[in-house]
Amino acid sequence: MIDVKDLTYSQAVGELEGILRKMQSDDCDIDSLAAMTRRAAELLAECRSRLTATDEELRAILATVNPQQQQ
Amino acid sequence: MIGSNEITSRHDRITLLQLQQRVQSLVAVPETQNVWVTAELSDVAERGGHCYLELIQKDHDGITALAKARAMIWANNWRYISADFQNQTGQRFATGLKVMVRVSASYHPLYGMSLVISAVDPRYTMGDLLQRRREILARLKAMGVLEMNRSLDFPSPTLRIAVVSAPGAAGFGDFVNQLYRSNDLRIRFTVRLFESVMQGEKAPRSIIDSLGRIAIQADQWDCVVIIRGGGSTSDLSAFEDFCLAEAVANCPLPVIVGIGHERDVTVLDYVARERVKTPTAAAELLTAMAAGHLEHLRDIANGVLRITADCIGGAERQLALAGSMLSLAPESAVSRAQQRLTGALLSLGGISSRVLTPQHMRINSLLHGMHSAVGMLLQRRTSRLASMAELLAALSPEATLRRGYSITRVAGRCVTDASSLAPGTEIETLLKNGTIISSISSTSQTEKS
Incomplete structure (x- = not known):
């Protein structure tokens, strides 16, 4: 299984959608369910962290794009 | 030199009003009435049903104003003119357009010079600006690039934004402010400003250069945002530029254009991936797209959670059922086994009394019989031995x-x-x-x- 860090966002979301489809379609096998849920959680956390930032991170980013500081 | 005697001695002096009235009568000559005039619209605004505006004539550079006049369209005319103009041109009668209007100059002692517009010929506007725009679009279409940027998909997610704008301009400030300070979702946007001239004849070249710089590092960005603050928009014609439109259409990244307000349309709006009214709206569009991605993630998370919960719940119910059965099963199994044992024991007892007792009795009687038989045998043998011993004694050599x-x-x-x-x-x-x-x-x- 590829490390989530090495996936593009689209690949990660694609894998998530695949997992969800599999969980929805298969007659729920509790052994594979645990593995699928763990992987899904990992992918979700990675996608979220790429989409969103903490307040501190945002402040740091904002400091680099402040129009006053550009001048 | 002005002396008090001079002033008091002038008997031909007139009041200001009298002077203004002279100007008024000089202005109100047939040569200034109902004249068709070409000019550019600026600061068009509607108040109390009347339309107030300025007519401007610019130098060939498109910047320097050569002539400027206040004008108005009274409400009774305005209703018809605005509707007809929009019908004919597909455009609102708005700032930045070149128009041909029928005016009558009038002079008011209090308000000064103004031109009262009584008619507008939409064909002139179409023949000018829109015709030019149509030509640009037709050329781009013939080159096969018209739809190129419009057909690009926004990357998933669109977070790295190359901004083409004027440094320190209100437009860029509004954009950044909306993107970060109004960012409740804390979307991880990255923004860099590619400084450009956004007004006047230098704007197209400058923006094309910025787009070129972005294209070189296109892998570092998800989209391009071209924004400009509001304010006077009479120089939007700078954006009606073939080379600029071509550069936007050819941009490898999807372009969002927000260079004015709602009423301002340029040729770029027809070639860019998205057009928005304001820099703030551009930021809102980007935030909404990212929010869509977050929403999608939330849906997936909820789906996984629901299925997992359902599955585990089902398994738990199954386990609980099995558990309740398990707690009873050993007891019943043990008691069943006990019953079987007791039964076996009971039947064993029956067997012993029924089968063993006669055997015992038989063995006992056998033993008894054997005992007496042996006794009798021994007795017989003993007495025989005794008579034989007597005979032996009588026959022995010693006796002879x-x-x-x-x-x-x-x-x-x-x-x-x-x-x-x-x-x-x-x-x-x-x-x-x-x-x-x-x-x-x-x-x-x-x-x-």
């Missing part, structure tokens, strides 16, 4: 010797035939008491009867 018989032996052997013995042979004679050793002098045979 006692009756006067003797036994003759030669070399330890009993002698029963005298003929086998030679004279001189030493013989041993056993008596009841003692032994005689003697030598044979002669032998004789006994007559056989």
